[in-house]
Amino acid sequence: MSLSFLLLAVAALCALSFYFGRQRAVALSGGRHSNLHSLPVHYGAYTAAWCGLPALFLLLIWYMFQGSVIEALIVSDLPQEVIGDSGRLSLALNSISQIAAGGGEHLTVSPEIVDAGRRLANLQTIANAALVVVMLSVALAGLVLSYRRIEADMRARNNVERISRAIMIVCSAIAILSTIGIVFSLMFETLHFFSKINPLDFLFGLEWSPQTAIRADQVASEGAFGMIPLFVGTLLITLIAMCVAVPVGLFSAIYMGEYAAPKFRAVAKPALEILAGVPTVVYGFFAALTVAPFLRDNGAILGLDVSSESALAAGLVMGIMIIPFVSSLSDDVMSQVPKSLRDGSYALGATKSETIRQVIFPAALPGIVGAVLLAVSRAIGETMIVVMAAGLAANMTVNPLQAVTTVTVQIVTLLVGDQEFDSAKTLSAFALGLVLFLVTLGLNVFALKVVQKYREKYD
Amino acid sequence: MAAVSQSAMTAEPSVEKPKMTARKLDLFYSDNQALYEVNLDIPEQQVTALIGPSGCGKSTFLRCLNRMNDTIDGVTIKGDVTLDGRDIYDKRIDVVQLRARIGMVFQKPNPFPKTIYDNVAYGPRIHGLVNSRDELDEIVMTSLERAGLLKEVKDRLQSPATGLSGGQQQRLCIARAVAVSPEVILMDEPCSALDPIATAKVEELIDELRSNYTIVIVTHSMQQAARVSQRTAFFHLGKLVEVGETDQIFTNPKDERTKGYITGRFG
Numbered sequence: 001m002s003l004s005f006l007l008l009a010v011a012a013l014c015a016l017s018f019y020f021g022r023q024r025a026v027a028l029s030g031g032r033h034s035n036l037h038s039l040p041v042h043y044g045a046y047t048a049a050w051c052g053l054p055a056l057f058l059l060l061i062w063y064m065f066q067g068s069v070i071e072a073l074i075v076s077d078l079p080q081e082v083i084g085d086s087g088r089l090s091l092a093l094n095s096i097s098q099i100a101a102g103g104g105e106h107l108t109v110s111p112e113i114v115d116a117g118r119r120l121a122n123l124q125t126i127a128n129a130a131l132v133v134v135m136l137s138v139a140l141a142g143l144v145l146s147y148r149r150i151e152a153d154m155r156a157r158n159n160v161e162r163i164s165r166a167i168m169i170v171c172s173a174i175a176i177l178s179t180i181g182i183v184f185s186l187m188f189e190t191l192h193f194f195s196k197i198n199p200l201d202f203l204f205g206l207e208w209s210p211q212t213a214i215r216a217d218q219v220a221s222e223g224a225f226g227m228i229p230l231f232v233g234t235l236l237i238t239l240i241a242m243c244v245a246v247p248v249g250l251f252s253a254i255y256m257g258e259y260a261a262p263k264f265r266a267v268a269k270p271a272l273e274i275l276a277g278v279p280t281v282v283y284g285f286f287a288a289l290t291v292a293p294f295l296r297d298n299g300a301i302l303g304l305d306v307s308s309e310s311a312l313a314a315g316l317v318m319g320i321m322i323i324p325f326v327s328s329l330s331d332d333v334m335s336q337v338p339k340s341l342r343d344g345s346y347a348l349g350a351t352k353s354e355t356i357r358q359v360i361f362p363a364a365l366p367g368i369v370g371a372v373l374l375a376v377s378r379a380i381g382e383t384m385i386v387v388m389a390a391g392l393a394a395n396m397t398v399n400p401l402q403a404v405t406t407v408t409v410q411i412v413t414l415l416v417g418d419q420e421f422d423s424a425k426t427l428s429a430f431a432l433g434l435v436l437f438l439v440t441l442g443l444n445v446f447a448l449k450v451v452q453k454y455r456e457k458y459d
Numbered sequence: 460m461a462a463v464s465q466s467a468m469t470a471e472p473s474v475e476k477p478k479m480t481a482r483k484l485d486l487f488y489s490d491n492q493a494l495y496e497v498n499l500d501i502p503e504q505q506v507t508a509l510i511g512p513s514g515c516g517k518s519t520f521l522r523c524l525n526r527m528n529d530t531i532d533g534v535t536i537k538g539d540v541t542l543d544g545r546d547i548y549d550k551r552i553d554v555v556q557l558r559a560r561i562g563m564v565f566q567k568p569n570p571f572p573k574t575i576y577d578n579v580a581y582g583p584r585i586h587g588l589v590n591s592r593d594e595l596d597e598i599v600m601t602s603l604e605r606a607g608l609l610k611e612v613k614d615r616l617q618s619p620a621t622g623l624s625g626g627q628q629q630r631l632c633i634a635r636a637v638a639v640s641p642e643v644i645l646m647d648e649p650c651s652a653l654d655p656i657a658t659a660k661v662e663e664l665i666d667e668l669r670s671n672y673t674i675v676i677v678t679h680s681m682q683q684a685a686r687v688s689q690r691t692a693f694f695h696l697g698k699l700v701e702v703g704e705t706d707q708i709f710t711n712p713k714d715e716r717t718k719g720y721i722t723g724r725f726g
Contacts, residue, residue, distance in 0.1 A: 340567055340569035341569055341571060343527065348581060348639060349555045349557075349559035349586060351555055
């Protein structure tokens with residue numbers, strides 16, 4: 001029985017137990033629901049939960065351990081000289097699992113391995129069958145036990161409450177744990193990288209050229225891993241993007257929120273938010289194929305030397321991408337400013353723009369700062385546009401007309417290379433990723449703090 | 460019924476020296492009519508109280524007097540409102556200047572999220588009433604003094620206004636309105652969010668302000684109307700039912716509905 005059938009069977013059992021639990025509660029009530037502590041559905045949900053959840057939990061545990069337990073059983077029967085050598089062992093295990101999966105005819109292996117392969121296939125069949133039996137019996141046992149516990153004064157409602165709380169805790173734990181998992185996966189590779197390169201050189205080095213020799217006999221540069229040029233490039237592009245996004249986003253938010261007629265607003269606001277729905281790769285080729293050549297040609301007319309991949313092109317387009325972030329977030333905070341403040345200002349004879357400038361904007365400022373910081377962290381982490389439009393040259397420059405490169409671009413190029421995985425070049429991608437993550441995390445936390453502080457003020 | 464209210468109107472004709480007048484004022488929120496042919500005179504340097512059950516249109520009427528209803532979508536107004544004999548709904552009237560002449564205090568204290576000083580200085584600054592910092596200081600101090608708040612806040616003028624208590628905030632809003640030197644001050648239930656002590660202070664203040672300003676106050680409390688006002692107008696279902704000297708309205712109302720309301724039979 002495959003996994004999906006097993007899950008279906010458990011789901012069916014749950015449905016059944018819901019029905020039975022409810023029936024039993026109705027029967028106990030003698031026709032009057034007020035005789036029960038809880039509603040009949042609560043009893044149903046209670047039995048269903050006790051039928052399904054332990055079984056699912058068991059499944060999870062089972063799959064976590066099945067592989068390693070079976071492997072241990074197989075390994076213990078292999079000849080001593082295979083177990084002793086980790087290289088041979090993993091080779092042998094590979095062949096064994098191939099044979100077990102029904103392949104491996106082309107392998108030239110010793111009879112012990114073939115034997116082990118057969119035994120592995122056997123064990124797997126047994127394990128699967130056992131899983132079906134155990135899981136279904138756990139589900140059934142849950143059903144029967146909870147069914148028998150149903151009484152008129154049993155607090156099924158409170159029980160269901162507790163169960164649903166537990167489910168929510170598990171969900172949030174998954175979300176939080178995956179963040180921690182990401183951090184750890186970055187951290188181990190980063191530590192690995194720092195064992196090859198001095199962290200101080202990485203953090204404060206002014207030169208970035210990660211080309212190292214692929215083979216030992218190759219002639220190549222030593223490689224320099226100073227991240228400063230990359231961060232300068234990132235910050236330059238982010239700065240250009242914010243110069244576009246903040247004024248345009250803010251003013252369009254003010255116009256949409258305060259001046260526009262409702263009819264116009266109903267059309268224009270979704271239209272503006274379409275910008276947020278454009279895939280970043282589309283922005284990327286817009287930047288590379290339209291904006292960059294435009295800037296280069298017009299720069300030539302003005303006598304400026306604009307390279308065909310420039311920080312300016314990437315920054316401008318990224319700014320356009322971020323406009324909807326800034327505008328819809330700041331529109332939200334400004335519309336949260338209470339009407340009484342507007343009225344107070346109008347009643348003193350202030351005009352609309354005076355009211356916005358002197359009352360609404362200062363009141364909404366913390367929220368707007370929060371919105372801008374969120375947009376900044378979005379810009380720093382943005383990859384696609386800069387990959388396509390900003391270039392790869394790690395120039396240490398603040399001239400927006402030249403090609404620069406960013407942290408994200410370098411991570412992409414480092415990881416799509418054909419270098420072996422534990423070279424300093426590849427590992428540096430993880431270190432860059434970790435630093436980037438920490439920077440955007442810090443910005444986000446700060447932004448959320450600011451926004452929170454603002455919320456408290458008017459609640 | 461119309462005949463009764465008509466007789467009430469004729470029994471107390473328009474006052475001798477009205478600061479503001481409303482004639483045949485109709486107001487619609489989209490299709491719902493909220494005011495029906497309201498005729499009312501506001502005498503100069505007196506307190507006029509508008510009373511009536513919730514939803515009777517007294518706040519709506521008040522907001523017609525400084526055109527605050529302009530900020531609400533879908534409001535249509537017919538009839539005339541005058542200030543010193545000039546129609547305030549005339550196209551040539553600058554609504555911004557009008558509101559500088561007719562100040563307003565709201566139900567809930569609404570200080571701006573600025574310092575105490577900046578709250579009071581807001582109006583003088585936007586209207587360019589002062590030429591120097593000293594003049595501005597002067598206006599802020601006198602306004603706070605007039606609102607009876609100076610003693611309590613003079614040591615913390617630069618701290619945020621939102622840190623004041625509710626009653627202090629409301630007096631700050633009065634100071635803010637006074638700072639523009641309006642001729643009329645409209646008050647929309649100014650004490651409904653305040654405790655009895657703060658209420659007493661604000662009422663005292665209203666009585667003092669009467670010597671310099673014309674005041675119109677909407678209130679739910681009949682005792683308050685009796686305490687602070689010289690004239691009282693009773694609104695019911697969007698109509699002005701009866702208006703007259705406060706004493707007369709409370710001791711000898713002519714209309715049955717007024718009598719019913721002030722004796723607590725409905726409302």
